[in-house]
Amino acid sequence: MTFSFEAMRWIVVTAIGIYAWFIGRQSASGAELLELRTRLTTLEAQMAQVPSQAQLHELVATVERLRGGIETVAARIEPLGRSVDRVESYLLNKK
Structure with missing residues (x-):
């Protein structure tokens, strides 16, 4: 019985670790996606003025x-x- 509880604990801890790693990757991808959307919106606004x-x-x-x-x-x-120029020359020479 001790062995099955110990094995079950490792399985649960491993599953929780994999789940946390997967969620962390998804949130990083979400942040990158938000950054890309912001950059795209800025680029579209700049291109509208070209x-x-x-x-x-x-x-x-x-x-x-x-x-x-x-x-x-x-x-x-x-x-x-x-x-x-001719008028100017004339006036300069006449005076």
Whole structure:
């Protein structure tokens, strides 16, 4: 009878140990899963603010149009600058 109680005690202690180890692994996995969900939520929030490919294409087209407009304005201002330089020279030499 002593042997069967001793064997039963070891079986119960072993079962409790295995159960505690299994629960510990599950809770660690739960914590890791919570961390991954938090990281995924943060990443989704950051990606929501990133412009799409269509928006980037539209931005590039707008910049190209602006560049063309600036070049046109620069071409129109250049003769005006030369005229201002001539007027300045005239005024400096006349005084």
